[in-house]
Amino acid sequence: MSTLHLAILLPFIFVVIIPLLYKYTRAIHTGWIALVVPVTLFVYFMQYFSINKAIDPITVTVPWIPSIGLGLTLYLDSLSLLFALLITGIGTLVVLYSIFYLSKDRERLNHFYAYLMLFMGAMLGSVLSDNLLLLYSFWELTSVSSFLLIAYWYQRKRSRYGAQKSLYITMTGGFSMLLGFIILYAASGTFSIREIIAMGDAVTTHALFIPAMFFILLGAFTKSAQFPFHIWLPDAMEAPTPISAYLHSATMVKAGVYLVARLTPIFGAFLEWSWTIIIVGIVTLAMGSFNALKQYDLKALLAYSTISQLGLIMSLLGVGSLSMNSNYAPYSEYFIAAFVAAIFHLINHSVFKGSLFMMVGILDHETGTRDIRKLGGIMHLMPISFTFTMIGAFSMAGLPPFGGFISKEMFFTGVLSLAEHSNAWITIIPIIAWIASIFTFIYCMIIIFKSFTGTYHEDLLDKKPHEPPFGMLISPAVLSILAIALFFFPGLVDTSIIEPTVKEMAPVAPLFIENPDWHVHISAWHGFNLELVMTIGIILLGTWLYLTYEKWKTPVFDLIPRHLNLFTLYDKAIEGMEKTATRITKSYMTGSTTHYLSYIFSFLIIAALATLIGTGSFVLDTSQDSPIEWYELMLGIATVIAAVFVLFSTSRLMSIMGIGVIGFTISLFFVIFRAPDLALTQLVVETISTALFLLCFYFLPKMKASVESIRFKLTNAIIAIGVGLTLTLLGLSAYGYRVFEPIAEYFSNSYELAGAKNIVNAILVDFRAFDTMLEIVVLFSAGIGIYTYIKLRYAGRND
């Protein structure tokens, strides 16, 4: 047990402590108790952080289930540290913000903070796990805790819907990922990511390696809301705003990014991996930024913007992984730059998106609405909020002097170098990226100007807007300062985090082999180049489009019919699955015993006949048969006549008599086949059962007692003939296969062994008395059953 293990354990301990303390500390806001966790953890992880040098990776392990290779193995390197700092750092700010956002008196804070701590622990566990199974366990725990947090206001229908949808989609991805992990285990024999990376080609040559890659990518894409699995994210906006800020912008949705980055050393050298990620990322980027324009709800807008930014990061990771591919070896350095951009933008995005969500929360809190059609003209009422919103949005739009500007420039460098060093048609990717950036610019402007400038609609707002309490502004203030600091001092993160991370992600990149002293250097000023021109183009075109937004929005948005989207498809698919399942179930679970019996018998016929004929076991061996005597033949004919009579008789009484005849003939068979005990018993039992049949017949309800012929059904006849035929064939074959001597010889010694001259009785009460004992128990149970049915009837039946 190391301190790293304790660090992960801490949030889980608080999951238990918080509800316990909640009862006794009603006077103070529970958030203050919860705040201990992220602050402690942030300080703890900061001790590993140094501006000048990279962290020495730490591996600690505690056995858990060694028999399946599952150990609590934690690994802390720069990539993990980066995520751990994001999780705990933004976690601190979110908890602080939520203290002022959530009311102490109206909300169930014990639930809220317990779920939040659960999530924080799970997320930390995910990014620190070295064991794939452990990673998967924590991964699913983030899905579950996210589900709980989205449905925090479970009284609302939309919250429950959103929670369910996110669970369905992320769980589907999670299972797929597990499948990929298991294949990796099959290929490598270990669940340790370190060891799999170290194995290199031994793993990559496995036949199922490429499928494993796609299974794992599916997990990453669903979690990170990539196209077409992004549809859960806008619906997850029903969660309380601190949750949206934390889970659905800064941490959980980046779990997929983490997974891709973490597994890049294994899969990165494969073109399938790179191009899948690039294409999905670019499509997500374009789709997300375009859809964000359509939104009126600020949180929905931010959700789409998150989707789009995650697509951007993903596509950069894809471009970066090309640096490991041998075909692109000469351009390794250009592609490595994409990795740098991805990690840098990851940091930037967490900063500005967290801040923007908090600002939207403040707007919601202070005005009572998040609808941009109702907001407007409140700049002079809330100047501080306006400033912070502007910083966040400008950083997102990629404008100087904010961190987003640098990452956007680096993004353009990445896609341009991709286009330059690849096929000609790849040129479309920078163009799509550029157009998406224009959309991004427009919706950033919408966030700022539609909500803060313009006309002030006093009548539309529930309350008079004013600045929020000071405590609520602390967190966005810290994030806004960071957004600016990342522009002026990118050196804070370049050599300390980004450089070792990139080297970690592309260990076999030709660049690092040729040039071991390579260093990342991020600066705000790149000089005059194409990227800068593109940015200026974005600003000019974006401003013009924003100003003419009202004119073009309706015709452009109507190009795609409203009902034709993935949301409707999802709803229709869920509905369709339910309906189909119901229909299928109803089609065979008819409630009719006749139908069920016909399934059982049909299966019997098919299975038995297929086995009998398929294995060629049918034999007809008559050499052992005894000669047939005339009285046996007579009795046989009598039985058949009675049976046919039962089958075709038109009255119940006749059928009962027919069955009686069969029973008595059988007892005669027992007589002629020398089984006196059986004959005696058969006689008496047949008499009793006939009497009972008559009893049932007598008490049948008078009203429905119409004497009718048995309904003849062709299928029933076929099934009945089939069963008869099957069993006859089986019986004949079994008779032909008498390969062992019967054990009957042994029982002929019954007088010596059991002192009995009656062998049957000796078997029943001595050799195999256990069967008899249980049979009388059966008889007794049947008697008691009949007694209770008749005597202990439910008294209130007539009600």
Next chain:
Amino acid sequence: MKFTDVYLQTATKILVFIIMTFSIYVLFAGHNNPGGGFIGGLITASALVLLYIAFDLQTVQEVFPVDYKKLAATGVLVSVLTGVGSLVLGVPFLSQTFKYVELPFLGNTELTTAMIFDLGVYMCVVGTTMTIITSISEDDI
């Protein structure tokens, strides 16, 4: 007005004894001749049924006050306990043994634990059969 069938009742009085004797014979002869606890129990039950048909339920119950459910349960218990008995003696469950003993009046007689087991079967069969028949006949629809 109560209907009485003199012929049936007179015949029953004689027949029941004959049937009962036969059933006891079948029960005890089972070890060496066709018969045994099961068929013996069924024949006893048929004697009782004859009584119920000739007389009415209450009368027979007064003359012959047996709770058939308890009889059946006792039968199961007796059979299981013969098995448990062999466990006590350190042999496998339900091991049976037999011995020839000189008894007064009966002479050289075979005594076997299987007989006790069969007695349990007999009691269970009589009890269960009569439980079923009396339950159904007492039921009014």
